[in-house]
Amino acid sequence: MANFIEETVKAAGSELALVRGGSGRPLLVFHDELGYPGWMTWNEKLAQDRTLLIPSQPGFGKSPRIDWILDYRDLAGFYSQMVREMKLAPIDVIGFSAGGFIAAEMAAADPAIFSHMVLVAPMGIKPATGEIFDFFAVTVRRHLMATVADPANTPEYAKIYGGQMTPDRFEAFEDARAETARIGWEPFMHNPSLPHLLRGVKTPTLLVWGTHDKVVPRGCIDGYRDAIANSQVAEIDGAGHRPEIENVAEFDRVVRKFLAV
Amino acid sequence: MQIGYFTERPYRWLPEEEILHNRGYFAVSNSHFDREKAADDYHYYLDEYCYAEDLGFDVVALNEHHGNPFCMGSVMNVEASVLAYRTRRVRIVLIGNPLPVIKHPLRMAEELAEIDLISRGRLVTGWVRGAGSEQFFNNANPAYNREMFNEAHDFIVQAWTRPGPWRYEGKHFHYRHVNPWALPYQKPHPPMWIPGVLSPETVQWCAEHRYPYIGLGTQLGPTCDLWDFYADVAAKNGYQAGPENFGYLIPTVLADSEEKAQSIANNFVYGGGQNAFSAPQFTMPPGYNSKGAIRMLAKQQTSTWLGVSGEKIRESMEEGDTGAVNYDEVRRKLRSGLQKVQQNLQVIAGTPKSVIPKIKSILSVLRPGIFIMFSIQGPVGNDDRRTSMRLFADEVMPALKEHAKAIDLPDPFQRAPGSVKLSTGSSRIPVSDRSPLAELGLK
Numbered sequence: 001m002a003n004f005i006e007e008t009v010k011a012a013g014s015e016l017a018l019v020r021g022g023s024g025r026p027l028l029v030f031h032d033e034l035g036y037p038g039w040m041t042w043n044e045k046l047a048q049d050r051t052l053l054i055p056s057q058p059g060f061g062k063s064p065r066i067d068w069i070l071d072y073r074d075l076a077g078f079y080s081q082m083v084r085e086m087k088l089a090p091i092d093v094i095g096f097s098a099g100g101f102i103a104a105e106m107a108a109a110d111p112a113i114f115s116h117m118v119l120v121a122p123m124g125i126k127p128a129t130g131e132i133f134d135f136f137a138v139t140v141r142r143h144l145m146a147t148v149a150d151p152a153n154t155p156e157y158a159k160i161y162g163g164q165m166t167p168d169r170f171e172a173f174e175d176a177r178a179e180t181a182r183i184g185w186e187p188f189m190h191n192p193s194l195p196h197l198l199r200g201v202k203t204p205t206l207l208v209w210g211t212h213d214k215v216v217p218r219g220c221i222d223g224y225r226d227a228i229a230n231s232q233v234a235e236i237d238g239a240g241h242r243p244e245i246e247n248v249a250e251f252d253r254v255v256r257k258f259l260a261v
Numbered sequence: 262m263q264i265g266y267f268t269e270r271p272y273r274w275l276p277e278e279e280i281l282h283n284r285g286y287f288a289v290s291n292s293h294f295d296r297e298k299a300a301d302d303y304h305y306y307l308d309e310y311c312y313a314e315d316l317g318f319d320v321v322a323l324n325e326h327h328g329n330p331f332c333m334g335s336v337m338n339v340e341a342s343v344l345a346y347r348t349r350r351v352r353i354v355l356i357g358n359p360l361p362v363i364k365h366p367l368r369m370a371e372e373l374a375e376i377d378l379i380s381r382g383r384l385v386t387g388w389v390r391g392a393g394s395e396q397f398f399n400n401a402n403p404a405y406n407r408e409m410f411n412e413a414h415d416f417i418v419q420a421w422t423r424p425g426p427w428r429y430e431g432k433h434f435h436y437r438h439v440n441p442w443a444l445p446y447q448k449p450h451p452p453m454w455i456p457g458v459l460s461p462e463t464v465q466w467c468a469e470h471r472y473p474y475i476g477l478g479t480q481l482g483p484t485c486d487l488w489d490f491y492a493d494v495a496a497k498n499g500y501q502a503g504p505e506n507f508g509y510l511i512p513t514v515l516a517d518s519e520e521k522a523q524s525i526a527n528n529f530v531y532g533g534g535q536n537a538f539s540a541p542q543f544t545m546p547p548g549y550n551s552k553g554a555i556r557m558l559a560k561q562q563t564s565t566w567l568g569v570s571g572e573k574i575r576e577s578m579e580e581g582d583t584g585a586v587n588y589d590e591v592r593r594k595l596r597s598g599l600q601k602v603q604q605n606l607q608v609i610a611g612t613p614k615s616v617i618p619k620i621k622s623i624l625s626v627l628r629p630g631i632f633i634m635f636s637i638q639g640p641v642g643n644d645d646r647r648t649s650m651r652l653f654a655d656e657v658m659p660a661l662k663e664h665a666k667a668i669d670l671p672d673p674f675q676r677a678p679g680s681v682k683l684s685t686g687s688s689r690i691p692v693s694d695r696s697p698l699a700e701l702g703l704k
Contacts (some may be wrong), residue, residue: 082650171552178548182404185358 003041003047008062011055017062019054021138022047027092027259028083029054032101033123033135033175033184034144035061035161049261051093055082057102059179061172071183072098072124073191076105083113088091090115095218097241098123098180099190102192104224107195116259117205119224121241123189127219132189135215136181140163142172148242149212156245198227205231206258210239212245235256236239262665264649264658265320265508265633266313266356268508271531272330274298275638276639280532281586286331287394287539293330302333305643307343314351316654320385321509322455322633327362327391331538331638338372345380348428353380356456356510357379358386358476359422360417361409362399367436369413370420373451374443380414383444387454387475388414390463394539396546404548407462409433421450452673454508454631459487460554468494468502471679473631475508477537478607481626482704484509485693488627494687501681503549504670508631509623512608512638516645519611524650526603528639530595552575605703610648613656620657621664626697630672632661 006020017137019036021043027050031037036056058078059065070074081104083089093102094113100122106113123132135143141172144161148154205228209221225231234254255261265615283289309322323343325337334340338592341353353376358369390410396403404574412431416432419429425440455595457463467474470489474485495502512529516522529535536542538544602608624632634653637646683689698704 136547137542142542174547178404180546181402185402186400237559 001020002198005040005241006053009055009082009086011085012078013062014066014078016058016060016082019056019057020051021054022051024048024050025092026051026053026088027094028088030079030093030095030102031057032061032097032099033099033176033180033189034140034147034173039244040156040160041248042174042251045248046261047257049256050259052143053088055079055154057099057179060176065179069183072101074107075183076102076109080106084259089113090241092116092118094118094120095122096120096244098184100124101189101194103189104194104198107201108122108194109201111201111203112155114203117203117256118208118258119205120208120244121210121213121216122220124183124191125220125223126187126190127217127223128193129219130217131182132217132220133215134188136185136188138179140170140177143177144173146214146247147241149210150239150246151213151255154242154246156236156248157242160245195223195227199229201228202230202257203228206254207231207233207237208243208251208254209233210236210241210243212238213241215241232258262504262670263319263352263508263660263674264660265322265510265631266310266636267318267322267324267356268306268636268637268646269324269326269334270302270330271326271638272299272333272639273302274661275330277532277592278588280330280537281588281591284533284586285327285537285540285543286532287398287543288592290329294579299365301334303340304335307347309515309643309646310340310344310351310652311347313650313654314348316650318351318654320352320354320631320633321348324356325359326388327395327492329394331536336365338376341376344377345383348380348383350383352383352385353651354385354454355387356423356454357389359389359391359395360413361392361406361499362395362401363397364409364413364433366413366416366434367420367439367441370417371441371443373417373517374421374441374445377445377447377451378443380446381581382451384451385454386451387456389456390549392538392544393546394543396549402548403546405433406549408564411466417575418450420443424595442590454673455508456508458489459483460550461490462488462554466490466496467491468506469498471495471498471500471506473506473508473509473678475633475675476627476629478511478635480577480607480703481623481701482695482699484627485695485698488693491619492646492689492692495679496683498651498679498682500679500683501683501689502658503681504630505673505676505678505680506557507627507629508633509627509629510633510635511606511620511623511690513616513620513634513649513653514610514611514637515613517612517647517648517652517655519615522612523638524608525645526608527596527599527639528637528641529608530599531639533591533639535597536598546611567642572661575586606699606701613652613660616653617657617660620661621699622672622701623656624661624664625668625694630675631640 001117009018056063095101100119101124207221236243244251326332429436454473455467488541491504510590
């Protein structure tokens with residue numbers, strides 16, 4: 001059974017919607033560029049041993065947009081203030097896709113802020129080979145379909161994104177895409193200085209990547225691996241950009257092992 | 262009334278299948294570009310605008326689009342410069358420069374000042390936000406489109422009117438030395454007309470700035486709604502809006518026979534026509550439209566300018582199959598759609614005899630001070646294009662001018678937009694007349 005609540009917290013001079021669930025040591029979760037998709041099986045499993053803190057990014061869902069946040073580095077600064085105000089540091093973090101970009105920016109600015117980082121198919125570094133999929137140049141439906149290797153055989157994909165797109169749902173996705181465009185349009189979903197600023201960061205880091213990821217190429221993972229000395233890669237065979245719903249058991253296993261849950 | 266001539270300057274040498282297969286004009290590969298044919302057509306279209314002056318049109322109107330064979334005007338200021346030098350009488354109307362995608366308002370201020378000087382004060386400069394696809398082409402952040410539009414506009418007006426040198430630190434633009442030597446011929450600056458496709462934010466902005474708003478082929482009923490909105494904002498700002506505040510531009514083709522006119526009019530849906538300006542993913546990039554605009558557009562059943570419509574929004578949500586294209590079936594649907602928009606009076610085609618009453622009806626309903634003929638699209642030969650222009654100028658234009666006089670449609674040069682004061686507390690008078698709509702079978 002899901003044991004989470006939705007609350008509003010004050011952070012860095014603004015209000016933020018936050019999902020809090022589970023029990024145990026806190027674990028901060030940064031959702032991806034399409035927003036918090038809801039409480040999933042992987043949440044339920046980890047929540048048995050950890051307290052998950054899942055903020056909705058400013059401009060997403062019920063969290064109001066913050067105009068002074070102009071790029072992902074500003075957003076990382078905002079979240080760092082939140083971590084300080086909530087006295088959470090050092091804390092473990094999981095960041096998905098653009099959420100991984102946010103976590104990496106935070107670690108680059110303050111290497112002591114996280115005790116462990118799990119970056120799942122993180123954006124943020126320009127890949128030496130391949131390109132981050134330009135999801136702005138496709139409709140939201142096509143973007144969603146690109147995030148999993150096999151939509152028809154991914155039950156939680158169907159649960160969350162399948163079926164008829166309602167106007168409300170469409171509007172929520174468009175809000176997320178608009179805010180992502182506002183802060184990530186150019187340079188597209190990366191920051192050229194990030195790999196340089198990550199050098200010397202010693203935070204134990206797990207880089208999770210599905211071998212069939214159509215959104216973030218392996219080159220991004222290699223960039224992080226080269227930049228962060230204390231990093232390791234966990235490939236999930238056959239998964240796409242959402243290994244946490246495409247292969248829940250394997251995702252849970254590698255994350256638990258790394259975080260020593 | 263000001264009567265204008267406008268053409269998209271279509272690239273006429275692209276097989277229709279290429280556009281249908283691509284599901285839009287934008288992003289068709291430029292490997293299909295033929296420089297010799299294009300060079301000929303640039304010359305032809307400039308000559309055609311000069312011919313419009315010879316025929317007696319009051320204004321010639323230019324636009325620009327990027328990476329798109331729908332319109333060969335990639336940098337309209339280049340064409341406007343040529344026309345400024347070559348023509349002697351017509352006003353040169355730009356509808357308009359896409360400020361947020363060009364991203365260099367100081368350069369824009371200089372270019373337009375030169376055009377106004379060369380033409381000795383015949384420039385009417387309009388602004389647009391740029392089509393959705395142009396945010397991609399120019400890599401302009403769509404989420405800042407409206408902000409950049411507003412800031413660029415405000416900067417240009419300052420650059421033209423505030424003695425320099427001065428320094429500018431804005432949000433999106435920064436200049437350490439603003440002192441353009443070439444200033445506009447017209448004082449304080451050229452007039453501005455703003456085209457649009459029903460975005461309420463644009464209409465509000467126009468009304469607040471007292472700029473005429475040009476409806477681009479929008480349905481008559483929703484256009485009346487928008488005129489009312491403009492007039493309400495105008496009233497709040499202390500003036501009575503009138504014909505001098507409104508313009509209307511609509512696809513129009515004339516020929517010697519109805520059959521010939523219909524045959525040519527089919528080219529308004531060549532490759533899918535305006536609705537195929539760009540595929541859904543390029544039409545509405547993230548953050549480009551406000552929620553209010555998206556909700557309003559969702560109600561627009563038929564396509565408008567650049568294919569922005571409720572249908573396109575639904576396609577964005579559902580994105581239909583991407584299998585093989587049945588070209589004959591697509592063409593059949595397009596032709597059938599063309600009949601519908603003709604019934605809606607969103608495309609006008611015929612002989613002068615049949616066209617005159619239709620456009621007179623539009624003028625009676627919308628009461629615009631500016632009417633602009635949008636000339637033929639698609640691969641239509643020069644002779645048919647010129648015949649259409651000549652029939653319009655010789656036979657339709659005089660009838661429209663007479664009608665405009667009879668129902669009192671002053672243009673922005675006869676009565677300055679925003680000059681009719683409305684005292685606080687007094688109610689405004691209607692700006693459109695919906696009574697003929699029922700008779701026309703329209704809502």
